[in-house]
Amino acid sequence: MKKSVYVYLLIGLFSVFLARASQATAEQTNARLAPALSEQVSIKQAAPSAEVLYSISQTKLQADGHWQRTSYYSIRINDLAAARDYGRIVIPFNHYYSDMNLDFANSLSPQGKLNPLAEDALQRRVTGGGQDFYSDSSELVFSLPEVHAGSVIEFQYTQKSRNLAFAELYNERSTPFWFQEKVAKDSWRADYVHNYQFSFTTLADKTIYNKSFQKHPEQSVDQQTGEWLTRTWQMTKVPEIVVERRMPRGHKVRPEMMISTQKDWAVVDEWTWNKVADKLPASINVKAAVAELALGQDANYQQKVQAVYQHLQDKVRYVFAHLGRGGYDPHYPDEVIKAGYGDCKDQTVLAVAMLRELGIESYPALVETPRNGDSDTELVRLIFDHMIVYIPAQDGHKELWLDTTGDRGLFPGMSNFMVGQNALIVNGQGGRLLDIGEDGFAENLATLNMVYQLDKQGASQAQVDIELSGMFEQHIRSWYKHSSEQNAATQQFFKGLYSQGLEFDLDGKVLNTEALFTPVTLSAKFNFDKQDDPNPIHGANLNQLLGMFADFNNLPIPEERVNPYIDKYAYTLKLNAKFIGGAEKVASLVQSSPSMQNAYFDLIQTGEKQGDDYVVSIEFTHKDININAKQYQDYHAKVQQMSRLDAWLVSLRTEPNKVQQIVKQQTKDQFGSDSVQIYLVEARKLLQQGKFSDAIVPAKKAVDLDNNNGEAWYVLATAQGFATQIEASKQSFAKAAELGYQP
Structure with missing residues (x-):
């Protein structure tokens, strides 16, 4: 056991050595893209809190689809709030598809002292936890020394492709801004930019499509060296963006350049179809799963779809996993059935296979969730971060979107926030790019x-x-x-x-x-x-x-x-x-x-x-x-x-009248409609209503029914008195007293 621990310790140390050696190599081979910080400080201040002095990126796309991108940022810190926000820099990347190295990072103090990044102030870490334990996401994290008001920081990093998910497609977006999360983690900074430059190099005969947004220059300045063509876009004095909740998507408010090698989404359909097509025909295990649904021969469309949905909810647990590494290759349905779990791609191919076995036309659909945005789709890029089931309109039923990945979600499992999002129906025939419509979604x-x-x-x-x-x-x-x-x-x-x-x-x-x-x-x-x-x-x-x-x-x-x-x-x-x-x-x-x-x-x-x-x-x-x-x-x-x-x-x-009605009904039920008690209730009701003369009538009826009832004589006396029959009232009161009645 001790020997094994020792061996693993050596392996770990060797890995650290390789990582540092790789960083050292990067520092030697990637020249800085901007002037020295000592020259940059002469740029006149234009923003009160922070400002990007230089934002420079250079990308080179090789003939085989591999690429390298180097980015440089220098940021002047003008106040304490900016110093807090820029206290830590995070650079995210996907460690399966690319390698990331920090070329250098420095801070320049207000006194002109250059402070390089300390070795122990840089971390390379895998992100995600909980359900994200299969994540290929990583980030470089570092903190520069002496970041104060008046300091200038700079960093440059190089990212290289490692594995290509889709060699025929390269896409990139470039914007002048460095987006820095605020220390409170409630918003982001996108500070004023003095100088911005984006260069893209590829073979001169390579077809490249580009589209600009929000005043980003459309036309590039081109320079050809041998067989390589470099396109360069530049901007100066770019105003800051205030990042707010419920604001429009990025490309609708910020200058941005989008580049892609493809303009027809059919290439994404073909690429995805090649990954799922051989998994859709029903295997013996899929047929067994369908039989397990125990549907009768007369089962209708709705019963079949709901049965498949319930089967996946009961039998296949969702896990967030880049199965097949890289996040694009689903497992065969047999494997998913055996394992009892799968990610969105696994669940989709299993559901489609079962639905097709039941005679219901259905397809995998790539969708862009609100978390990923609401992208412009004029140029092709891999905007999709989720896969679900699309069931087109058939047999008198409207189209239906089915998402089985939720934990006991209400059928059909689709979040209402998906309405309006981009989707690509994958059919192997060019696909169908559309926005998810409201049909099939319950009202909010x-x-x-x-x-x-x-x-x-x-x-x-x-x-x-x-x-x-x-x-x-x-x-x-x-x-x-x-x-x-x-x-x-x-x-x-x-x-x-x-x-x-x-x-x-x-x-x-x-x-x-x-x-x-x-x-x-x-x-x-x-x-x-x-x-x-x-x-x-x-x-x-x-x-x-x-x-x-x-x-x-x-x-x-x-x-x-x-x-x-x-x-x-x-x-x-x-x-x-x-x-x-x-x-x-x-x-x-x-x-x-x-x-x-x-x-x-x-x-x-x-x-x-x-x-x-x-x-x-x-x-x-x-x-x-x-x-x-x-x-x-x-x-x-x-x-x-x-x-x-x-x-x-x-x-x-x-309500007095209502109380009286209740009392009258109860009295009537108990004593009858021709009783002393019912006549007394009627008399009292009329007295309360101020109908004094009318009250004399039922009061006399009560006396006539029982001449020895003192209460009846008292009520009669009261009615007579209010009706100004003074002598009659006195005689009635006397009779009530003679009979021993005391109110």
């Missing part, structure tokens, strides 16, 4: 149903039920499954409906979180502490909806907004509140709230009386918006105005 809708009533002791109760679809259902399903304290988190979620000062007992539940074909719902019963007020007031408030399902509390500050603001996912929130009057109560409106409609959202609020109950309906529809900074200020103001709207208030008050 959350409905909050609330019923208020009083219990027998007069304490308030509320039954709350929440129905979800679209992104709301997907979010709650994922949140609940991954919560480490599900019950406590559920109770906390429901508590957000009411202010902290309100006391209540709560029993909240989340239902259907593991169901594949039934949406998640939430349900809670609130028992509020009894209040002293005999006529309690309850409310329904738009902010109860927004607090649960919207994100308006974290809107960017409007005065600081620079970029357009985008929210491309429309959604609807509904609140239905019913206030039940109950046995002796009537629900009465105390306060209402108005509707609002504008270019950004519609808010419709209505209330109506339904018998003894009152019903409030609130519907908030947020549109998909893409607005400039000035419009965003108006949008923000409208949201703030909406958040200050009054709540609906409804009182559950005691």
Whole structure:
């Protein structure tokens, strides 16, 4: 054992030696691309916080598809905030496809002292953890000494291809900016650039396509040396980009040059098809998996598709793995079935093989997730980071996208955030590049149903039920499954409906979180502490909806907004509140709230009386918006105005007439319709209504039925007195006293 440890230690040390030797070689062979820092400091300051003095990149593409790229950046630090942000530099790369070496890194102090990077200040590390344990992603990380306000830092690195995923395709994007994550990890810097240069060298007869964005020069300055042609683009005085949440994608706001050796997406279809085609015919094991579905001969389209979806959810665990290394080659379905797990490519080829065996036309589809962006597709590049199943329209059914990689996701497993994303249907016949449409996706809708009533002791109760679809259902399903304290988190979620000062007992539940074909719902019963007020007031408030399902509390500050603001996912929130009057109560409106409609959202609020109950309906529809900074200020103001709207208030008050009706019915049921008791109830009701003369009639009937009933004589006396029959009233009161009645 000791010998083995010693051997591995030697191997590790030898690896470190090779890495450092490789870095040393790179430093010797890759000349610096920019002037010395001592010359650069004469550049006049143009930005208050930080500024890139030189941004230079040079790429050379060989005839066999291999390439080398060298990049240089020098950055002047002008304040303490920039010094903090640039305290650590991270350069990501894929260690399976390329080698990365730092050529050099230095800092120049305000006093003119040049400080090279210390050997122990550079790390090369594999990134990812948890589900990412098969990741081929790495990064170079280093920290330069003496990074203060007034310092200038520089670094140059060279990246070389190692393995080619797709030798016929080379693509690259270049922008003047160095994107530096801020120390708080809540945003990025893209500072002002004084000098930018991008050079691309390839064989002169090699066809290269390029496209520029946002004022990046389209035309290059070309220079040919022998058989090699170098194209160079330059820019100066490039303004900084303010990186904000919900801003447009990069190529829509920053200068950028895109280069590709291909313009026809058919090459990607052919490349992918060659990797999946021989895996789609059903093998014996695939046929066995289909038989395991136990579908009858009369099974319809929907039953077949759902059965395949359920099979993969039950039998094939998703793992994020670059199987076959490099992330593009799926395993054969037999291997996936045997292993019981697979990544998106593995699950897709298995699902397609099963669907085809069932007679359902289906194809693998490469998709670009929102995490990867929403790329311009005029030129070809490998923008896709996910593979799913595409089922075209057939037999009267609309097209369907199927994603089996989620953990017990609601069928068909597609995130609503995928709407509008790029997709390439892989069919071996040129493919089909399209945007994912809305068909087949559930509406983004959350409905909050609330019923208020009083219990027998007069304490308030509320039954709350929440129905979800679209992104709301997907979010709650994922949140609940991954919560480490599900019950406590559920109770906390429901508590957000009411202010902290309100006391209540709560029993909240989340239902259907593991169901594949039934949406998640939430349900809670609130028992509020009894209040002293005999006529309690309850409310329904738009902010109860927004607090649960919207994100308006974290809107960017409007005065600081620079970029357009985008929210491309429309959604609807509904609140239905019913206030039940109950046995002796009537629900009465105390306060209402108005509707609002504008270019950004519609808010419709209505209330109506339904018998003894009152019903409030609130519907908030947020549109998909893409607005400039000035419009965003108006949008923000409208949201703030909406958040200050009054709540609906409804009182559950005691209704005397209703109480009397109940008493009369109970008396009638007990004593009959021609009884002393029923006539006394009628007389008292008329007295309370101020109908004194009318009250004399039932009171006399009570006396006639039982001349020795003191209570009957007393009620008659009261009615006579209020009706100004003074002498008759005195005689009746005397008779009541004679019979011993005391009110």
